[in-house]
Amino acid sequence: MYIINGVAGVYEERESKKYRYKKLHNLITCHNIGCKNVLFVSKNKYDMAERYRVDHIFNVIDLLDEWNGFSIELANVLSIDQFWSYIDLVVLERTGFTCQLKEFITRAHKHNIPVIYEVDDLVYNVKYLDAIMEGTGTGLDRYDFWIKILESQYNTAVLCDGYWTTNLFLSQRLANDFKKQSWVLPNFANPQQIMVSETYLEQKLNEKAYCDDFVLGYFSGSSSHNNDFMEIAHEIYILMRRYPNIYLKIVGFLDLPSEFEIFESDNRIIRRPFMDCCSLQKEIAEVDVNLVPLVVNEFTNCKSEIKYFEAALVGTISCMSPTYVYKNIDEKGYLGKICEKGKWLSVLEDLYVNRHNLKNGFKQLHEEALADYAYYNQAENLKMILDEMESIEI
């Protein structure tokens, strides 16, 4: 494991830059200099998906000469009525159906403005309910909850003119389900994530940061990932029984099986609360291996590669289930371990035994992550996507 000194204040700085509302006039000024405006509508500004799919995209739009971005919350969509003539494209970020939203889409179409539905999960159609329930490990008591969400998302999506998502697998489903065009822009790291990651990587490359305990990291998004960890729980248990200096760090929500109580009492389970993206980079940097187990099915094949690149940016190697995006990473020859179900123990044991060699891969991991998942390497792709979206016929 590694002892890393955190960089403070980065996340707060990002937050303070979110006040885009006050600049409604930028829509007019940008339009007047020939720059196109894309309006993002999101549920709320503190939604996790909103961060990756709106905030980070704004970091790339800032790099484009041809496009300006503006964001607004769903509850306020009808308040931009006087600006329609300055808007070229609307993107609805995974927004459920409301009457106001329907009216908003109608008004956009009246002004001949394409409306794109953006989603980074397979959560827009009831026909995928079984895959969702299996992928999220949700019990039957949540059926109603999911049906309501899926219907609401579908009712919005069906009104839109095109679709936008994070991987080709999901993109193809969207295109087939709605018989309209779909685009792919992967999730990627923002400037703050990259900045803190470079600081942490530098510390890891220094011998002083290293100590010989071996820490496995599980960075959970929400309690819906319980099933994912259960895929490998017993193998982790065996490994930890076998080697007393192996620890498990859990960030976020995870209910461990009762057999792990023995490690809890030995203080070998390190728990951290759910945290912001920059603090998370420090936690990931400190572990030796990033665990990314997933129940492989249609739902998880639609997931993006966030967990891989967040770890790779700080030089931490990932062991990943063979979902669509992780198999692609493996096929590209990028550093990382694909683990089929039941093979995790041998892969992890091998990494543990050869743990002193992990350092040799730090820079490669970082560089591969930057090549594909740095915000500044998305500009060309994003411009092409926005141009194509804007030109579709309604």
Place this chain on the structure above:
Amino acid sequence: MKKRILIWGTGNRTKDVLKVIGACEILAFVETKPSSAQFQGIVVIPPEGIKDIEFDILLVPIVDNCQIEKYINDDACIKKDKVVFLSVDNLLETGFYYNQYKLIRDLIPLEYLRQYLSWNFEFMKYSPQILVKEHMDEERKHLILYAEQRGYLQFLNYEFTEKYVHCKYDIQYDGQKKMYYAVWKERKFFFPRSWKLKQAACYWRDAIMCYDEKSPLATSMQNITQGGIAVEITQEMPLWSINEIDNVACVYIVNSDKEWAEAIKASFEDQGKEFYVINSLSECKEERIDKMRCDISENVAQWLSTYLGKFFILNIEVYVYYKKDDLKEVQGVLESKGFQCRESDGYVYYPQDVKPFEKIDFRKGIVIGTRQEEKNTDMESEDVYKNEGVGGCQL
């Protein structure tokens, strides 16, 4: 007095709403097809019965049912300004327009509403309806009226801003310097090297709008003294200094941003005047400053307390809109140092530091301090800051 409310529906969403609403008097529940005469001990009425009841709020916890929304919108007997669409299980997603804020703020206990408002407050802050109009002078009432006609509040709420909003800005690129620039009063103003055209255009719009003669931030110091030293403290473009340049002998610009410092040097090098771009005022070698303009967003009063004793300053303008107490605190510091103070004309709107449920008002833009020509006896020894080093750049 408790708000008298009607609640539409008797289903699960209504039960959710009942969990969060606090002090209020529920007069009735509304159901299109009532299955019983009462719900939770309160009468259930059909929609046609709404017109017979005196109520303050009709709460509609159903937001994805267009039929109900259409019914309410089409029924002339239902006053629309009393209707609140609300989904408690999904407060973040739907149904809460900022213009309903005043209706609902007394209805839902703070712990729920505050959580919601912290998410949505950023937008609401720009709705004219959030301002409390009592005790406002005629000018501020006029500003609200103007903002209401336009639909939203902005930093400057004056008619003169219209010409800047709709203007097409001619921003040029200097291939040699590799920087965008704008021309104003026959002078070039360069933007930081990394800036895009769109960024420069939007910034330039706001910058020159603030220097319009009708702006609350327009300078009042031009021509009050000829020659002498001017100092501008800013983290951005020093428009004031360039505006003043014909009236002074030497200009110091305090700007610690590297990119801006480069752009400032490019803007000043053709002006034919002595100028310095410095990181901190302690690098200024002068004892006497004829004109100073301070644009400092954090702890401005504290900053003034530190520096006013180190120089003899004749005229000073200080931005005081960033924090709601800046006006009072800055005036206090300036008066304690012998300045006669007055506020600039007009108001700006800057609610960035306001929290949900705090009163929001317009603010004064600048405090102007002047004092008589005599040696400041409070002036501290140069030793106080001689070790800080001088890093100015004279071109």
